[in-house]
Amino acid sequence: MTDRHHRRHLANLRALRAFEAVGHHRSFTAAASELAVSQGAVSHQIKQLEERLGRRLLERNSRGVSLTAEGSLLLDACARAFDDVANVLSLVGQETETKVLRIRTGPFFAMEVLVPRMAGFLEQNPGIQLHLSNLEARSGAVEREDAQIKYCVHPPAGDYAVEVLRERLVPVCSPALLASVKQASDLLFSRSVARLHYRNADDWKNWLTHNNLQETQTNANLFFDDQHTLLAAARSGHGIGFSHRAFVEADIARGTLCVLSEETFQPEESYKFLCPKESMEANPALARFRDWLLREIETVR
Incomplete structure (x- = not known):
């Protein structure tokens, strides 16, 4: 039988939850965002926990946050325990009526990230019906x-x-287009090869600037509102466009696209999960979807 005497010495769950989030992200800011509380509230919980235990769990320095030996032990235990509790609550707390969760996103993100992984979310959350829309x-x-x-x-x-x-x-293009020149740079700076743009010309300008390359003019610029269409144009040999490296792995394996340079850059824009603050607090299904998405996205970073 479990000795329940030791449970009297457990820290409060909010403090443990705050510690687990900071330990996972190695960041107070990211932990506060996950928990939908202020960074000060997270720091306060960690301070109380360390004072209660009489041990430092985290080291804070100019490079970020790291775990002490005691912190690593506690983080492993907290992560396992919270996962177990979350899974059981998900099963026990299933409602008799299906919970509909409506998520709006663009078609490219839906097809590249959500749809291939959706079955896993539905299997883990049988009480949730997921509606995706780009309208x-x-x-x-x-x-x-x-x-x-x-x-x-x-x-x-x-x-x-x-x-x-x-x-x-x-930068990516078709294998046939790459085969038409001796080296990739001949394509990148050719006036006769069209540049494919998503919404505007910023990606091209920023990539050239990021890699300290001279801006050159081209005779043709094609603009697209959808990344699927841009990549289709690249596959067909109509020019050079940009894509997130992980999103073209399948094309590279099939031989339908080539990467012209492994020099990457990160645009100012990013994909963000957005909702009213009150929804995150009032809708457990929404929080489960967010947590699932953040775990799954690690495979395409």
């Missing part, structure tokens, strides 16, 4: 979403927001 709420064709995954620089003021993915872009 704007103002169109009147859909009910208002619970959350959206938006490619943007700044989230709307007052919203709960957490960065999901900041891309690492590389």
Whole structure:
């Protein structure tokens, strides 16, 4: 039988939850974002926990946050325990009526990230029905979403927001186009090869600047509002475009796209998970989706 006497000495769960989040992210800022509380509240909980235990659990320095030996032991135990509790609560707390979760995102992110992994989320959360849409709420064709995954620089003021993915872009083209020149740089700076742009010309300008390369003019520029269409144009040999490196791995394996340079850059925009702050607190299904998404996105960083 378990000795329950030791449980009297357990720290409060909020402090343990705050510690686990900081230990996982190695960041007070990211932990506060996950828990939807202030950074000061997280720091206060950690301080109380360390004072209660009489041990330092985290080391703070100019490079960030690291774990002490005692902190590593506690983090492993907390992570396992919270995962076990979350899984059991998910099963026990299933409602008799299906919970509908509406997520709005662009077609590219939906097809590249969400759809290939959706079965796993539904298997882990059988009480949730997931509705994906790329229609704007103002169109009147859909009910208002619970959350959206938006490619943007700044989230709307007052919203709960957490960065999901900041891309690492590389230039790509068709193998046939690459085979037409002796070296990749001949394509990158050729006036006769079209540049493929997503929304605007910023990616090209920023990539050249980031890699200290001279800006050159081209005779053709093609602009796209959808990244799928841009990549289709690249596969067909219509020019050079940019894509997140992980999103073209399958194309590279199939021989339908080539990477012209492994020199990457990160655009100012990133994919962000957005929702009203009150929704995150009131909707456990939304929090489960966010946590699942952040875990899954690690495979495409």
